Amino acid sequence: MPPISENRGLTANHSFELHDLQSETDDRAITIDKVGIRGLEIPISVHDRDGDCQKTIARVGMFVDLPHNVRGTHMSRFVAILNEHDAGYSPEGVSRLLAAMQTRLGAHSAHLEVTFPFFVRKAAPTTRITSLMNYQVRILANRIHETLDLILEVQVPVKTLCPCSKSISKYGAHSQRSVVTIQTRSQSTVWVRDLIEIVEASCSSELYAFLKRPDEKHVTESAYENPVFVEDLARNVVLRLQQNNRITWYQVEAENQESIHNHNAYALIRHCPPENRS
Amino acid sequence: MPPISENRGLTANHSFELHDLQSETDDRAITIDKVGIRGLEIPISVHDRDGDCQKTIARVGMFVDLPHNVRGTHMSRFVAILNEHDAGYSPEGVSRLLAAMQTRLGAHSAHLEVTFPFFVRKAAPTTRITSLMNYQVRILANRIHETLDLILEVQVPVKTLCPCSKSISKYGAHSQRSVVTIQTRSQSTVWVRDLIEIVEASCSSELYAFLKRPDEKHVTESAYENPVFVEDLARNVVLRLQQNNRITWYQVEAENQESIHNHNAYALIRHCPPENRS
């Protein structure tokens, strides 16, 4: 059995050359799947469907694999690569960033996680007054040898109104804020806004930052006319994803912050490729 | 000006006596208002109004003041005092704990913050089937010389239904989960359940962990019949607090997780003693 403890003794402490311990040979025979940095906050630019470019703030994770016979990765190189990269978060930019990680860190695989708020200017449904609505976006990208696997995730907050509550009650129906989290893989670019529109068409009502009374009347009535269970919400989103022929894989989670309970209702549907179906 | 840097030099490193640096004289002439520990997790027992005792898990903060001429407090004593204390979290128990902190740490003032989940078994409104509902409680206690100041805080999640939405819409009304946070000082014991009951009587509907269809019908209709704005919710709670003559001070916050927006509506009312009113 290989030695477990990594005591390097005290003599090392009196050595003033800046020895590269990370490059030492490792005899524990254990490959590390992912090693790198997490929780680094930086400003980034994101391209939008309409050709604009948003400036936002991201939290970043960057990882590579490490062969069984090398002791450590070089953590500062992740930050250096990120600092040199400023092409915006397009699929091409992400692929170049991952390729740079593979090259500079001598790795087979490279992984990137980027999470950021994203804004869409929307018109209120009746008064048409506009305001900015915020969404959370994540890019989950892996590059193994020369193959890129990119997942786009968007969290869309919506309103749901309960069909059962409406059906059994003399008047009213409980409603609440819900969050739909979509992940997709695609064969050509799917935009953040494409996914937002799919979710906002599938719920009881979309949300707005700004609503005047005529708008609030519209949202209230429209939600009452479109009750959805958490299961309906997830299925409605999946039906629309299935109609988009650029999307090759999806996962949909819906979570209702139930206004009659102090816990949430949750549904998950994951795309199952035909070859995996029993 | 006093020295800012506290470099103790390298010689200290080769001293093998366990010198008590914390007890050193400090010449910066700055009294520390609170010093201690935060985020310690421990199991505790809490007495309930019905005479029962709940076992729960608390996060604890413990602090004392430190005179301007002493360098540091003794952090391990806070944990020692807490370990020796097992009398349950009654006002008397809290006072004894604070007095022990003052004595053992030679302090004028001692401060305690204890946050924990608290459970109440409730019957569903129609079927009367019972389930446990969770609330978050905080005890904020200060003892200065021999005077105890104790604040009880309870967070109560409820349902609110919007009066404006109901009034302007053909049918329906948006509703959502809301959280009311009450803080009170009192001249004799006010129980956690007393505060929960005050909040649950002041909202559109209380919440339950378990509801069957007849219960859901009741909650839906009852909420539609009792619409409250976030302002109404805060004021209704204050009216009831004013009727309880054991309560000498209160602060009420209400926050609606609006189901038509991705931001919240918020109201705060703080008791203003008669002598402070303009």
Add this chain to the structure above:
Amino acid sequence: MPPISENRGLTANHSFELHDLQSETDDRAITIDKVGIRGLEIPISVHDRDGDCQKTIARVGMFVDLPHNVRGTHMSRFVAILNEHDAGYSPEGVSRLLAAMQTRLGAHSAHLEVTFPFFVRKAAPTTRITSLMNYQVRILANRIHETLDLILEVQVPVKTLCPCSKSISKYGAHSQRSVVTIQTRSQSTVWVRDLIEIVEASCSSELYAFLKRPDEKHVTESAYENPVFVEDLARNVVLRLQQNNRITWYQVEAENQESIHNHNAYALIRHCPPENRS
């Protein structure tokens, strides 16, 4: 294409029979992988290796699959099943709970997630004074037809001291709090404490709630004598997991809250069964 919108119209609103909408036929042809409740907080009991039983507070998620032709699950049954279950969180108890979910909800698969704080009384390394140390535990259990798949997860906070910093510096070395998250599957019972001991033997030093000066000296020197990179920490844990022949699968994550950066260092190793290795 099936209808996306689920408008039930206004007539339903005036029906006073409590119609079971959830049991309706669904024609969207989309199976739901998981549907249920999330974020329910309850008191539970957990058996420990020494035969004791701890009372703690858990957050619970419970889910089942839903066939493509059924509109909704019955959310209240999850809470009912949980309320009836009080056998403690042993593997047998978890299996019974999942089987009850399958039966009562007519499901092929049932899933449970239970997260709770767990306490171990430890002696300080030199003075041997004892105190309670807290850990976070998760049980992730799935039952598909009659097959149980149970993952035990434990989060263990530890101290790491950087070998590179020690090696290149005249004196000192940066250290920090780190968190190791282990997940395991096993063929017979592996206890929470077993996993805690594996992690605490693999870091620069374990943590304690209570330390007096002689203990702090021991922890400081022992950490300096046992420097580990985040990669070493993950590999040391894996070596010990490999020696435990009850464990059939594992995943190890280590995350150092670097004291020289405002971001973290991270490593992940996932067990790869021999048949999946290239």
Add this chain to the structure above:
Amino acid sequence: MPPISENRGLTANHSFELHDLQSETDDRAITIDKVGIRGLEIPISVHDRDGDCQKTIARVGMFVDLPHNVRGTHMSRFVAILNEHDAGYSPEGVSRLLAAMQTRLGAHSAHLEVTFPFFVRKAAPTTRITSLMNYQVRILANRIHETLDLILEVQVPVKTLCPCSKSISKYGAHSQRSVVTIQTRSQSTVWVRDLIEIVEASCSSELYAFLKRPDEKHVTESAYENPVFVEDLARNVVLRLQQNNRITWYQVEAENQESIHNHNAYALIRHCPPENRS
């Protein structure tokens, strides 16, 4: 006693004029101290000491008082005012925003809370390679009649090394990430960077996003030469704040994420004006 319940009855539901319920008279005789919105996310611009302007993302809270005889505020006006305001977050801009809230909502007092990440480009201590370091900033502003009260808050993560651990140990000393939260009031502009520099001069070592080995050696040795307790850290910051004659009030909190414990050490010093000292 005034009526507690606000049942508006069902007739209101069939009224199709968009009645302004918020403007109704209220007879509960309870003034609301703060009412408004919370958790609204928007992009903002922030001026920096060097004349630059950073684009960042803020979470915003906006509140006004509400007289005892008015039922509700107008929530949409807060968002409207914010949308029209784009002057950047200077003290003058904040004052104009608060004045607009007072005017448009007919309020005596207006309150603003804005929280955002802020970035500073720093050179590593030895190699001088630059990278962006992130901090969290909050603006807490109140305008009562025509008087502005503005508090600037900055959270600065730093490294602390324990003087006791260094003093009693043969070698090494435990170190950890710590966070200092400063709040200040001032009679002329104090910049975010001014406060960051004060904290980074008061700790064992400042943090960096990017460090190569010579830089890591410098940080390690420099921290070992500058040990500080959490009390020293808070007092060092206060000494420097006292030397800045623009600052008229301060509060300093320091919290060490102790690498030998799973809980934190904490100190708080609040400026006490001479007239309030006993």
